[in-house]
Amino acid sequence: MSKVRVLVGTRKGGFILTSDAQRKKWDVSGPNFAGWEIYHIKGSPVDPNRIYTSQTSPWFGQIIQRSDDGGQTWNIPGGEKLPEPYDPPGGQSNKFAYDTSPETGKPLSTHQWYDGTQHPWEFKRVWHLEPSLTDPDLVYAGVEDAALFVTKDGGKSWQELAGLRGHGSGPQWAPGAGGMGLHSILLDPNNPGRIYIAISAAGVFRSDDTGKTWKPVNKGLKSQYIPDPNAEVGHCVHRIAMHPSRPNVLYMQKHWDVMRSDDAGESWHEVSGNLPTDFGFPIEVHAHEPETIYVVPIKSDSEHFPPDGKLRVYRSRKGGNEWEALTNGLPQRDCYVNVLRDAMAVDTLDSCGVYFGTTGGQVYASPNGGDNWEAIVHDLPPVLSVEVQTLQ
Amino acid sequence: MIRVVLPAHLRTLARIEGEVTLDVKGQPTQRIVLDALEARYPMLCGTIRDHDTQKRRPFLRFFACQEDLSHESPDAPLPAAVVSGQEPFLIIGSVAGG
Numbered sequence: 001m002s003k004v005r006v007l008v009g010t011r012k013g014g015f016i017l018t019s020d021a022q023r024k025k026w027d028v029s030g031p032n033f034a035g036w037e038i039y040h041i042k043g044s045p046v047d048p049n050r051i052y053t054s055q056t057s058p059w060f061g062q063i064i065q066r067s068d069d070g071g072q073t074w075n076i077p078g079g080e081k082l083p084e085p086y087d088p089p090g091g092q093s094n095k096f097a098y099d100t101s102p103e104t105g106k107p108l109s110t111h112q113w114y115d116g117t118q119h120p121w122e123f124k125r126v127w128h129l130e131p132s133l134t135d136p137d138l139v140y141a142g143v144e145d146a147a148l149f150v151t152k153d154g155g156k157s158w159q160e161l162a163g164l165r166g167h168g169s170g171p172q173w174a175p176g177a178g179g180m181g182l183h184s185i186l187l188d189p190n191n192p193g194r195i196y197i198a199i200s201a202a203g204v205f206r207s208d209d210t211g212k213t214w215k216p217v218n219k220g221l222k223s224q225y226i227p228d229p230n231a232e233v234g235h236c237v238h239r240i241a242m243h244p245s246r247p248n249v250l251y252m253q254k255h256w257d258v259m260r261s262d263d264a265g266e267s268w269h270e271v272s273g274n275l276p277t278d279f280g281f282p283i284e285v286h287a288h289e290p291e292t293i294y295v296v297p298i299k300s301d302s303e304h305f306p307p308d309g310k311l312r313v314y315r316s317r318k319g320g321n322e323w324e325a326l327t328n329g330l331p332q333r334d335c336y337v338n339v340l341r342d343a344m345a346v347d348t349l350d351s352c353g354v355y356f357g358t359t360g361g362q363v364y365a366s367p368n369g370g371d372n373w374e375a376i377v378h379d380l381p382p383v384l385s386v387e388v389q390t391l392q
Numbered sequence: 393m394i395r396v397v398l399p400a401h402l403r404t405l406a407r408i409e410g411e412v413t414l415d416v417k418g419q420p421t422q423r424i425v426l427d428a429l430e431a432r433y434p435m436l437c438g439t440i441r442d443h444d445t446q447k448r449r450p451f452l453r454f455f456a457c458q459e460d461l462s463h464e465s466p467d468a469p470l471p472a473a474v475v476s477g478q479e480p481f482l483i484i485g486s487v488a489g490g
Contacts, residue, residue: 035401036401057401058451059399059401059449059451059452059485059486060399060401060402060405060439060440060449060452060485061438061439061449062438063405063435063439076405076435078434079433079434079435079437080434080435091430091433091434091435091436091437091438092437092443094437094438094439095437095438095443097443097444
């Protein structure tokens with residue numbers, strides 16, 4: 001009997017929503033880590049009961065939590081209370097130290113600040129956790145200020161993949177309004193060495209050697225605020241997505257513009273088509289139809305809410321350009337929430353479920369690919385992230 | 393025996409109820425007490441002070457005997473009343489957020 005587990009990160013804790021395959025009746029558990037910002041919760045594709053959480057606080061910094069029983073209990077990897085005599089060092093699971101060694105990276109000390117001056121790199125939090133497709137102990141972490149880290153011991157320790165910041169374009173990377181975060185990590189299921197990441201505001205980078213070296217793949221992106229029309233980096237990419245059966249095709253929600261690449265990011269073209277606005281944050285792909293994609297149009301970069309107070313998901317069944325509004329069950333008046341970049345996901349049941357969370361605390365689910373929507377919960381804290389696990 | 397009072401979120405993180413009591417060797421200082429605290433509760437590493445620089449996190453303060461010790465040297469001796477266990481060493485989260 002299949003089951004769905006929705007992992008929801010919010011400004012004030014994490015929640016787990018579970019249902020059977022009908023996806024009509026939901027159990028809500030939480031808050032876990034109450035009072036903390038939960039940027040992301042994601043399970044291992046290899047072992048779905050292994051779940052990782054990014055827990056952060058301006059007061060206490062970064063914490064990584066891990067569950068090995070599907071979210072019933074949580075532990076800080078390597079953080080167990082020690083009997084006497086103590087045997088340190090422990091407690092390295094929240095240590096995200098930028099690599100400054102000359103052997104493994106080209107140390108970069110500054111990036112561009114809002115005013116155009118150079119600013120030192122400072123770790124703030126983990127935005128996104130991406131567990132490996134093959135090893136439950138291996139997880140990638142995208143952090144602010146933008147960098148990519150990896151753990152190979154289930155979260156006990158983290159090392160920077162310094163080749164990304166060592167690419168040399170770092171002085172042109174700049175923070176978006178929400179900070180300079182590495183928010184998207186896509187792993188190519190057909191090519192174990194290939195990783196895509198995206199940074200706001202730097203752009204998309206691709207590695208073909210498991211993260212050792214990187215190249216920017218942003219040709220075709222146009223950003224009004226960048227004077228150079230052919231700028232290699234500096235683009236405010238909000239989110240990228242792929243279908244696992246066709247990993248050379250990428251979709252992107254940029255600051256403005258919905259984009260598509262058919263050549264592993266080597267070139268991009270716009271597919272905004274008839275969208276009412278092409279500003280937005282998340283973009284997601286149907287589990288079984290690689291040409292069916294979803295976005296949530298937002299009015300503008302200064303007005304982060306749906307146009308006309310109507311919350312509408314837009315679906316294209318042709319990989320972009322031709323879009324239809326999905327409104328059935330979504331509020332169509334007086335709605336002024338936002339949907340953040342990591343707050344949309346799909347399940348893999350036969351009738352693909354689509355899920356998204358809002359800054360108003362609702363999590364909406366559609367059990368039929370977007371045709372009908374219903375709020376699973378109405379009143380959570382602002383939702384930062386949504387992930388879905390389809391369990392057998 | 394040194395008594396340490398943690399903010400509620402750190403007590404939850406470390407699964408502690410009430411105060412922590414620590415036996416430390418030599419002349420207790422902030423650094424020695426925090427070293428002992430983190431050694432016993434490794435999950436607190438990095439939550440009170442930076443992993444590398446060992447600087448106090450900006451939104452936390454240290455108090456004891458009704459005095460703010462936040463800007464004292466981490467190697468300065470703690471007050472005698474803290475060393476004797478009469479008074480706790482308080483780690484307090486700043487009030488912020490409106």
